[in-house]
Amino acid sequence: MIRAKRPALAVSLLALAALAGPAMAETTVDFTVAEYSSKTGPFFEEVAAAFEAENPDIKINIEVVPWDTLLQRLTTDIAGGTAPDISIIGTRWLLDFAEQGIAEPVDDYLTPEFKDTFIDTFMAPSVIDGKIMGLPVAASARAMIVNQDLFEKAGATPPENWDQLYEAAQKISALPDTYAFGLQGKEIETDAYFYYALWTFGGDILTADGMSGLDSPEAIEAATFYKKMLDEGLTQPSPTNYSREDVFNLFKQGTLGMIFTFPMLIPQLQAEAPDMNYKVLPFPEKAAKATYGVTDTLMLFADSDVKDEAWKFIEFAYGDEWRSKFDHGEGFLPVTKNVAAEEYYTTDKDIAGFAAGLPYAKFAPTIANWEEIADTTVRALQQIYLGQATPEAALTEAAGTINQIRGK
Amino acid sequence: MTSFSGLRPLAMILPGLFLAMFIIGYPVVDLAYTSLQEVSRFGKLQGYAGFANFAEVFADPLFWSSLTRTAIWTVCVVGGTMLISLPIAIILNDDFYGRGLARVIIMLPWAISLTMTAVVWRWTLNGRSGLLNATLMDIGVLAEPIEWLAEAQLAFTVEILVGILVSIPFTTTIFLGGLSSLPQESYEASMVDGATRWDQFVHITLPLMKPFINIAIVLNVIYVFNSLPIIWVMTEGGPANGTDILVTYLYKLAFRFGQLGKAAAISLIMFGVLLVFTILYVTLVTRGDRQPQEVADE
Amino acid sequence: MQSKLVKSLVYWLLLSPLMVVILFPFAVMFVTAVRPRDELFVFPPTWWFSEFRWENFAEMWVKTNFGQALFNSVYVSVLSTLLALVLSIPAAYALSRYRFPGKGAYRTFLLMTQMMSPIVLVLGLFRLMVALGMVNNLNSLVLTYAAFNMAFTIWMLQSYFNTIPRDLEEAAWIDGATHFASLRRIFLPLAVPAMAVTGIFSFINAWNEFVLALTMIRSSEDFTLPVQIYSQVAGRYQVEWHHVMAGTVLATVPVAIVFSWLQKYLIRGMALGAVK
Known part of the structure; x- marks a missing residue:
């Protein structure tokens, strides 16, 4: 009897663990955010909170880094093996990341519908050797x-x-x-x-x-x-x-x-x-x-163990209402078609003046x-x-x- | 007490020795190793590269111009500092009304971080809104504002002057320390002989101050040779790399361009230059130090 | 007395050009710090301004997170100074009082480390801290500052210790005091001023250090004062010079006061210690 009890105990423990599963097996997605202004951090925290409410098994860990130290910071983190799962980067750095195998191509994750939400001009700089290495996240002209x-x-x-x-x-x-x-x-x-x-x-x-x-x-x-x-x-x-x-x-x-x-x-x-x-x-x-045209890119790290969860969050964060709030708050030009169609971007004379150049925008190679x-x-x-x-x-x-x- | 040789003193120096070995020794070894490796943009070592990094450094015209400029920078700043500090120290060592206040003012630049000094000067020298131009125009020296940092030669000269300014307090302190330890008897004796103040300076002060001057030169050479903030904050080595010295160039290579192998090679070259100074320093110190040390050990 | 008065006048006259140059940036700092923002960029530039805006200081404090940077600077400077002293005092005592094998080599080693500047080693130090997982951690600065200051503090302390007569300690032994007790009761009290002066040197070095802090510290909440102020100037969309100068004034004035109060001890320190 004593013997029989042990497996039973083990089983019940297992069951308990399974019950507690969602809480204990919570996956954490580390997201490094470049600080555009004092609004950036709070905005992404808000997105993360809304996402976590819908997906209690995924935790989004936001880290806000000032622009002028971002590249150094990522460089160190990569060298030290503590790279995040996703990060905002300057698109001009993307090739360095892609060449070193640090950026993950996102073609397999990107559904045609999702891809279609982006303005093509802004998608183009993220394409390296025919592969999409990241998503445009911010743009200005x-x-x-x-x-x-x-x-x-x-x-x-x-x-x-x-x-x-x-x-x-x-x-x-x-x-x-x-x-x-x-x-x-x-x-x-x-x-x-x-x-x-x-x-x-x-x-x-x-x-x-x-x-x-x-x-x-x-x-x-x-x-x-x-x-x-x-x-x-x-x-x-x-x-x-x-x-x-x-x-x-x-x-x-x-x-x-x-x-x-x-x-x-x-x-x-x-x-x-x-x-x-x-x-x-x-x-x-x-x-x-x-x-x-200057764009910043949202990059998925090749070494990430939680790519699927990270992608789920990315799709969530590209929802129209979030994009609109972000672009308005930071004063950027929209990278998605739906936000670009907003009245504000076509009628405000200042913004329209900047947005007018987009069809013929050039990008840093x-x-x-x-x-x-x-x-x-x-x-x-x-x-x-x-x-x-x-x-x-x-x-x-x-x-x-x-x-x-x-x-x- | 000296009979207590053996483990006790070793145990006393060991913790500090360990920290120094770790924090200073390890990076030296690591740099030496890195400089012989091919290094990726992200700091990953990608195999032995022989002396390729060094070859690249020596083939780089910017390295040579930075090296020359480092020599000019060091010689001018240290030389200027010496020439100004010695008379100042002599004045401050003498007794006069308000000496305490004068000493405090002369020492003030030491109390501010070099970075902040440079930030303040950058603003002071602003061409259109800077207060240096305001002052010079108010007192009629200038008719038009000067853009102090627009051209490399003028900018570098200004940076050298700021470098001298911030080096004066430390140097003056050394000299004051030296002057206050000079024996008064020699002066009194020479007074009796009817020597002029200049004679005193040349025949008594200068020779007795020699160890202090030597040390001040060597310490300043090392500080100035390694000084980044003034140039970095005021011009970032620009325009057109015209004010780059080795440290600013090194910093750009390492932390902006990600050329870690090449940067490690330059670090080692600088390390070598410093080593020569170190040997010089050790020779000077052991020579100047011997006599008092013997007395103390008596 | 008459001649002293004349001499004083001559000396002040001789010193005055340098003093003007020294005080000039302080005046600029102050005048900029209390200016209204819209009077910063006027042409032609002028010293004149319409009102003292002391609020600049309060605004700056909040906007640049000055309190945090101040705390970081104090934290790093105090801890690194304590660490350097704790490690230097026994080492200096050993150098001053004992003969031991390798003493000469140890002296040479100290001199060598005194020559090493953080900037030359910055790349290696950086990689070391990466390996230790201490990048973006204030304690990395505590360790490096202590290590780089130690050569200096050991040399200075040792020279001071040499001036403390050892007869006193020996006398205490003869009276039956233990070695440790004689150290604690006789030697240490005599050495306190030396430690204080040495500590101030080390503190000021740490307080003013820029390159390592710029390299090791990445997140703005961990910036020390020099880096914080630099970051207000470099690569910004907009530089708030009045805030920058207000920050500089606040970062400078306390140190300058302490410094001017202590300068005669520093000079004495130089006479005894630093030079050797």
């Missing part, structure tokens, strides 16, 4: 903002192409204490400020055969144009001492006629320069229409060593702005370095 008061005062019309921009710039810079065009020359996104011109002049970061496009005639022409504006006093002096933030500050002071910027500047402008009469316009054209390539580009631009090298010499050298970095 760039545009030109002009100070209409200054244009009126100078009797100029906001430009549609670069020739008009040059003419308007001459008129505006004739005003006292005013510069026509803000030119960024140091630190983060100095290269982007040049790509705007590069693209609209008809060039590209990489040519069709994968070589650097910096030494193309279009690139040299674009850089020469910037340099000419600088030399003729149409930009603020010494751009190499102006970071993105410094240029925007000049604009807020009402000292600049035109700048190239992102949608996140709008709320700042409204708060700090409430009287300014500004307008959002597409980038000036020459050979092409272009804007810089998904290539390895992007940060180093960007740094090389910035170096060349600074040499040009400082007059240490001609646009042709600086860009040709940079293109050579970039091709070398890319192993071409």
Whole structure:
């Protein structure tokens, strides 16, 4: 009898364990979230809570990381074997992750209906070697903002192409204490400020055969144009001492006629320069229409043990109401068709101004060593702005370095 | 007491020795190992690479320009610091009204973290809204604002000056310590001989201060050689890498571009340079230290 | 007396250019910290501003999570200083009072570690902390700061200990005190000032350290003050300079006060210890 009792006990324990199963066998999905603003963390916590209410067996563990340390953080976590299951990443890093086998292709998870909710333009940058390596999670596009008061005062019309921009710039810079065009020359996104011109002049970061496009005639022409504006006093002096933030500050002071910027500047402008009469316009054209589309990607880690659960959460988080709340809260452009169809995105003149460029948006190419390539580009631009090298010499050298970095 | 040789003193130094070996020794070994490996973007070692990382470093023009600039940076900052600190220390060592206050003011930069000093200067030097331009324009030195950090040469000069400024307190403290330990008798004797103050300085102060000056030079060389915050905060090595020194270049390579193998190689090269200084330092210290040590051991 | 007055005037005149340069950033800090936000970017730049906005400090405190960073800095500086002292005191005592095999080698080792700078080893240290799972953990800073400060603290303490006459301890022995009791009753009280000065050096080094903190600490709630303030400046969409400067003032003033109060001890410390 004593013997018989033991298995019985074991069985009942097992049964107990089975009963308690859902609670004990709870799966945890670790989700690293990039902090766009102070709203980001609370938003994703809310999504997670709603998801957990529907799926009590899955726990979503949100970790919010500031942008400037995100890549470092993921790098360490991967090296240390403590990588999360899903993470928001900058799309420009995606190739590095894909090449090292860290990102999981999501084609098998992605149902045709789910895939159809995305705007194709934003899906494209996540496709590497024909495989979808992640989902677009946030998007913004760039545009030109002009100070209409200054244009009126100078009797100029906001430009549609670069020739008009040059003419308007001459008129505006004739005003006292005013510069026509803000030119960024140091630190983060100095290269982007040049790509705007590069693209609209008809060039590209990489040519069709994968070589650097910096030494193309279009690139040299674009850089020469910037340099000419600088030399003729149409930009603020010494751009190499102006970071993105410094240029925007000049604009807020009402000292600049035109700048190239992102949608996140709008709320700042409204708060700090409430009287300014500004307008959002597409980038000036020459050979092409272009804007810089920036997307961030939601990536699934190949080493994750809970991919199915993670995917379930991803599908949940892409529900229309959540996407809408996220895009509105952060000031992003929608990546899904249903949100893009909302009235707000077609009627608000500021947002519409930024969204207008989406059909022809260009993206930073998904290539390895992007940060180093960007740094090389910035170096060349600074040499040009400082007059240490001609646009042709600086860009040709940079293109050579970039091709070398890319192993071409 | 010295007869208590053996285990007791060893037990006393061991815990500290262990921590130092672990925290300082291990990274050295790890760096040496890493520098001979091919390293992935995510820090995974991917096999022996021989001296490929070193070859890559030596083939990199940015390494050589950073190296040259490191030499300029170190020599200028340390040299400038020495030239300014010695007279200051001599003044501060003398008795005058308000000496306490003067000492406090001269020591102030030491109390602020280098990072914060650099942040404040970055703002002070802002071309259009910075208060340095405001002041210089108010007193009529400048007609137009200067963009202090826009060009590498000017930016680097400014950074060197800030470097000197923050090195003065530590150096002055060493010198003051030295001056206060000089024997007064020599001065009194020379006064009797009718020596001028300059004679005193050249024939008494300088020779007696020599060990302190040596140490101040070597310590400063090491601190300045390794100093990241000033340049990092003010210009990040830019524009066009024109203010990059080895540490800023190393930091970019390692933590921005993910070139860990190459960064490890540069670390080792810097380690080698420092080692040369160390040997210099040890020689200086054992020479300067011998006499008082003998006395103390008596 | 007359001549002292003249001398003082001359000295102050000689020192004044440097003092202006030293005090200039402090003035900038203060004037920026109390400015209304919309008077930061004015052209032409000016020292003048319309009102003292002390609220900037309160706003900054909340917005930049200053209290947390302050706590982190205090935590790291205090613990690393204590750790360095606890390990250095016996080592310095051994160096000062005993002869033992390997003493010379140990001295050389200490000198070598004094030469090592965190920045050169930052990559290796980083990998070490990854291996220990201590990245993004304030204790990683406690350990590294203590390790890097130890060479300095041992050398300084040892030089101080050399100045404490050993006869006192020996006399206590003869009176029948145990070794430990003589240490505790005679030696340690005499060594307290030395420990205090050494501790301050170590504390200030930790308080001001930037590179390691920037590398090891990732989440903003664990930032120390220098990193927190740097993060308000670097790569932001918008830099709130008045908040940055308010933070700098708050981070600086307490240390500056303590420092100026202690500076004569530091100079004495240099005369005795640091130099050797």
